[in-house]
Amino acid sequence: MSAIEWLLNLFTLLLGFILVEVLSGLMRTLRARLPSGPGVKADIHIGWLTPMLGAYIMLNVLLMWGTLWVYSPMIPVGYDTMTLGLILCSFYYFAASMIFPDKPRDWPDVDAWFWLHRRQVLGCILAANIPVMLPDYLVWKATASEMAVNSVVVVLQLGSLLLAIFARKHAVVLAALGLLIAIHLSFIPLEYLHRQGIW
Helix, strand or coil: CCHHHHHHHHHHHHHHHHHHHHHHHHHHHHHHCCCCECCECCCCECCCHHHHHHHHHHHHHHHHHHHHHHHHHHCCCCHHHHHHHHHHHHHHHHHHHCCCCCCHHHCCEHHHHHHHHHHHHHHHHHHHHHHHHCHHHHCCCCCHHHHHHHHHHHHHHHHHHHHHHHCCCHHHHHHHHHHHHHHHHHHHHHHHHHHCCCC
């Protein structure tokens, strides 16, 4: 096993735990909607904001995972890169652990939890994404068209993140989260076209 493979194993494990944290929070919240006993109906409203935030973070973690793999040949292995990776994963883990409440039954409207914690969660995602976006401009030897597409994606992503962090209207935050999810999902057809040599 090479040094970089050894390093990637550590971060693969951490990123896997982050995905498990989001999924377990979602399952815990969905289970809280089930009756807690015979004839006892749980009255919990989940809404759209919290599940969309969870979906966005899972997609963003997958993107980070893929980016880590692409840049793995350029990553030097050492205590400095391990520490930086641990800090970035810590941002993600904190965000993942704050998406859903520990006791959803204590929150009849889960969106109230979202409004209370969205800035911490999305702020951590923003902090984790900025160091990942920089190598695209500093290291990656891209064509002018690739750099233009990448710049549009980065601007849209950063703009939507800031909008989701600071906007106060439900519809605006919902639209910003929807755009963030759409940006991440747009990579699926782009990857396919790139694999086929079409784009």
